[in-house]
Amino acid sequence: MRIQLCAKSLQSSKLLSLIRAVAAAVTLASVAAPCGRTQDQQSRGAPITVRDAIVMTRLGLPDSLLNTPIKEDIAQFSPNGRRFVIVLKKGNLQKNTNDYSLLLYRTLDAFRSPKPDVLLVLSSSSNRPAIQSVKWLDDNDTIAFLGERKKLLPQVYELNARTKRLKRMTAHQSPVVRYDSSADGRTLLFEADPTTAELQKAQGASGNPVLTRDIINVLFAHLGEFRPTTTQGEELYLVRNRRQETHLHVPGVVYTEFLRPSVSPSGQYAVIGVFPREIPAAWSGYRVPWLQAAIRAPREKGETALTVAEFMIVNTNTGELRPLLDAPLSWRNMGLAWAPDGKSIAVSGSFLPLTGTMDSAERAARQSRSFVVEVNPASHTFVKITDEDLTVKRWDRSSGKLVLTREDGPNKKKEIALEKIGNSWRQVASSPPERSEEARPQIILQQGINTPPKIYASRPTTAKKALLLDLNPQFSELRFGKVEAVSWEATDGHEVSGGLFFPPGYQPGQRYPLVIQTHGFFSGKFYMDGPWSSAFAARPLAAQGFIVLQVGYSTKQDEEKFENTTAEGPRQMAAYEGAIDYLDKRGLIDRDRVGIIGFSRTVYTVAYTLTHSHYRFTAATLADGITGSYCDYLLFPYLSNTPLLNGGLPFSPTLSSWLKNAPNFQLDRVRTPVRIEAYGPASVLGLWEWFSGLTLLKRPVELIYLPRASHLLTRPADRLISQQGNVDWFCFWLKHGEHGTSPQELNEFSRWKRLRTLEEKKH
Numbered sequence: 001m002r003i004q005l006c007a008k009s010l011q012s013s014k015l016l017s018l019i020r021a022v023a024a025a026v027t028l029a030s031v032a033a034p035c036g037r038t039q040d041q042q043s044r045g046a047p048i049t050v051r052d053a054i055v056m057t058r059l060g061l062p063d064s065l066l067n068t069p070i071k072e073d074i075a076q077f078s079p080n081g082r083r084f085v086i087v088l089k090k091g092n093l094q095k096n097t098n099d100y101s102l103l104l105y106r107t108l109d110a111f112r113s114p115k116p117d118v119l120l121v122l123s124s125s126s127n128r129p130a131i132q133s134v135k136w137l138d139d140n141d142t143i144a145f146l147g148e149r150k151k152l153l154p155q156v157y158e159l160n161a162r163t164k165r166l167k168r169m170t171a172h173q174s175p176v177v178r179y180d181s182s183a184d185g186r187t188l189l190f191e192a193d194p195t196t197a198e199l200q201k202a203q204g205a206s207g208n209p210v211l212t213r214d215i216i217n218v219l220f221a222h223l224g225e226f227r228p229t230t231t232q233g234e235e236l237y238l239v240r241n242r243r244q245e246t247h248l249h250v251p252g253v254v255y256t257e258f259l260r261p262s263v264s265p266s267g268q269y270a271v272i273g274v275f276p277r278e279i280p281a282a283w284s285g286y287r288v289p290w291l292q293a294a295i296r297a298p299r300e301k302g303e304t305a306l307t308v309a310e311f312m313i314v315n316t317n318t319g320e321l322r323p324l325l326d327a328p329l330s331w332r333n334m335g336l337a338w339a340p341d342g343k344s345i346a347v348s349g350s351f352l353p354l355t356g357t358m359d360s361a362e363r364a365a366r367q368s369r370s371f372v373v374e375v376n377p378a379s380h381t382f383v384k385i386t387d388e389d390l391t392v393k394r395w396d397r398s399s400g401k402l403v404l405t406r407e408d409g410p411n412k413k414k415e416i417a418l419e420k421i422g423n424s425w426r427q428v429a430s431s432p433p434e435r436s437e438e439a440r441p442q443i444i445l446q447q448g449i450n451t452p453p454k455i456y457a458s459r460p461t462t463a464k465k466a467l468l469l470d471l472n473p474q475f476s477e478l479r480f481g482k483v484e485a486v487s488w489e490a491t492d493g494h495e496v497s498g499g500l501f502f503p504p505g506y507q508p509g510q511r512y513p514l515v516i517q518t519h520g521f522f523s524g525k526f527y528m529d530g531p532w533s534s535a536f537a538a539r540p541l542a543a544q545g546f547i548v549l550q551v552g553y554s555t556k557q558d559e560e561k562f563e564n565t566t567a568e569g570p571r572q573m574a575a576y577e578g579a580i581d582y583l584d585k586r587g588l589i590d591r592d593r594v595g596i597i598g599f600s601r602t603v604y605t606v607a608y609t610l611t612h613s614h615y616r617f618t619a620a621t622l623a624d625g626i627t628g629s630y631c632d633y634l635l636f637p638y639l640s641n642t643p644l645l646n647g648g649l650p651f652s653p654t655l656s657s658w659l660k661n662a663p664n665f666q667l668d669r670v671r672t673p674v675r676i677e678a679y680g681p682a683s684v685l686g687l688w689e690w691f692s693g694l695t696l697l698k699r700p701v702e703l704i705y706l707p708r709a710s711h712l713l714t715r716p717a718d719r720l721i722s723q724q725g726n727v728d729w730f731c732f733w734l735k736h737g738e739h740g741t742s743p744q745e746l747n748e749f750s751r752w753k754r755l756r757t758l759e760e761k762k763h
Contacts, residue, residue: 182267
C-alpha cells in the first residue's frame, strides 16, 4: 500500500501513527491499488514490481548483450548438430545470487515440445556470471565453459554432456575472466586478473610508491579486486596439451571487457586485443577525428588510451606475440572469424598499415576508413576482402562461406555471404538450409515491444516453428501496460526515437507524471526495467502510475558527428526537451511533474541539462557515469573525451570554455532534487563533486553508495537498492509525497521530507 500525502500536512507523529493504524486495519480486498487502481483492475493481474524484474528468467548472456537486438541463434550446437545447449539465468533475492542453468536438448526433438535435460546449475554471488563462454569441443560430448562455483574463483571447466562429469581445467590463483580453446581443447588461452599481491605492489599499496595517476586500482587494490586501467590490464596465459600454464608477456594493456581472445581451430594461433602503451608514430597519419584526439591527448609513459586498440597474433608453439596488422581498430564494426582449417582469419573494422609502398589513392583510402581483410598468420600477409561497412560474424564450417552483417535501417541487420575464388572474394547467395526434418533448426528468441521473450525452434525454409521454452510463464499473472514505439523532434530539429511505457489501466485524457530514461531503446525488444539494470525501472514505474519514456537513438552517423564535442550536451538536452513538448502536446503528461534518469554516458547529458535547460525537472537521478567535470579529468586520465566535451584543456586559453560548458561549474543553477548512485570507490570520487557541491549550496541531494557493485548492476540486492530506490524517489517527488508503509520506505520518506524543506526554501 502507498500513502499519497503532501509533505507539509505530515507534521505530527500522531498523524503518522493514525495513518499506520488505518492502513493496517484495511483488508487486502478493499485496499486501493497503487495510483488509484480499482478492484476490477486488480483482478486482471498483479502490478509489476522491481522484484518481478529481478527474478525473471533471461538468457545467460552478458547484460551488455541482452540490451541489443538478438537476431542470431541463441543455442550452442554440438559439432555434429545432434544436440544443443542454452544458458539461462535469473536473480535469487533470498540468497542474493544469480542462478545459471545449462539446458541440453536433442535436435531431433526440437519441434516436439521437449523437456530439457538440466546439465548443470551454478550460482554466482559476485558480479561475474556463473556460466559463460560455452563451447562444444570436437568430440561432440565435451562442453567447455568459464564458471564460478560457490566460493571458488572463476576457472575454465569441461563438462561431459553424456555423463555430467565436471572437470576443472585451470587452477589459477586469481579469477580467470576470459578464455578460448582449440577445437580439441588441447590448446587453451586465458586471461586472468593479477593476483592481489601483484596488484598492491604495482598500485602503491602497503607503503609502495604510486606509479600511476590512474586512481582506480589505487583504490581497489586494498579490496582485493581488480579493474583494468590505462596502465595495467589482464594477465595472459597459455596451456598446451593440458600441461602447466605459461605466462605470456603482452606489450600492451589487455582490457577483456572489450576484446576477447580467439584461438584457431587447430590451436596453432590465437588472436587477442590490446591497447598499445606506445601508439606507433605512423598511426598519426590516419585522418580519423577520434583517433587523432586520442593520439594528441596527454599521457604519461606506459599509459594507453582506452579508445585505441589493435589485434595481436599469438604463435602458441613459440609463445611469440606480434601485431596482426600493425594498425588500429575501429569500434564501429569490429569482428573476426577463423577459417575452418585455421590457416587464416577474417577481420572487420581494422584499418590497414600506412607503411610500405602504395599509390596515393590507396594511401588516402587507408587513412580514412577501415576494411574487411583476410590475414594469413604464417606468411604475415593479408588480402583485402571489401571496403564496405560490414561486420564479420562467422566463417561457415560446411560451406566455407564468410558471413557478415550490414546495417539495413535502424536496429536492423542484413546478412551478406562472401566466397573466396582464387585470391579474391565475391558476394554470393546464402545457401538455404536443408529442408529435411534432420537438418539443424534455428533456435531463436522471439519477443516484441509488448510480447515477453520466448524461445522457439524454427525452420525458415518451411515456415515451421514450435515453442521450445516459455521463459517466464508467471508473467500471465502480472498486469502489463502498453508500450508504444514513438519518435519526436528535438528542440534543435533533429529526430529522436524511443519507447513509451503506459501505466496499466491508462485513462485517455488524464495527464500523468513522466520519468525519462535516457538511452538504449530498441523497438523490437521487450523491456521490464529498461535496456540497463542500473537505476532504470520502466515497468515498475509505469505500474505506479507514471508514463515512462525510454529514449533511443538518432541514426548512428548523426550521433558520431556530435559525440565528444561541445555540441553533445546541447544536442541531448534538446532531445529531452523535445520529448516533453511532444508528450505534452499529445495530452499525456503533466509537464510540471517530470523526472529524468541519467546512467553511464548520459549522466553527463542529464547533468548538462539540469544546469543549462530552461525546462523544469521535478526530480533526477545520476547513476554511475561521467559528468564531464574537472574531477573526471583529474581522476580518470583515460577519459580523453572530457576535454573534448568542454572545448579543450581546463587551463588557459580554453578555461573559459569549461566555465561555460562543464556542468559542475554551474551547480548553482540546479533547482532539481538529485539522487546520486555511485558504484565502487572510483565512481563515488567522480560523483562527489556533485554531491558535495549541492550539499554546500543547500540543495536537495542524496548519495547512494554501492561499494562492490558493477557498472551494469548484477547482484539482486544491488539492483533492488537502485531500482526500487528510484521508484520510491520519483513517487515522492512527482506524486506529492507518496510513499510506502514498510520501515525502509518510511525511513526514506522521513529523509526526503527534510530534503523537500531545502527545496521549498529555494523557491
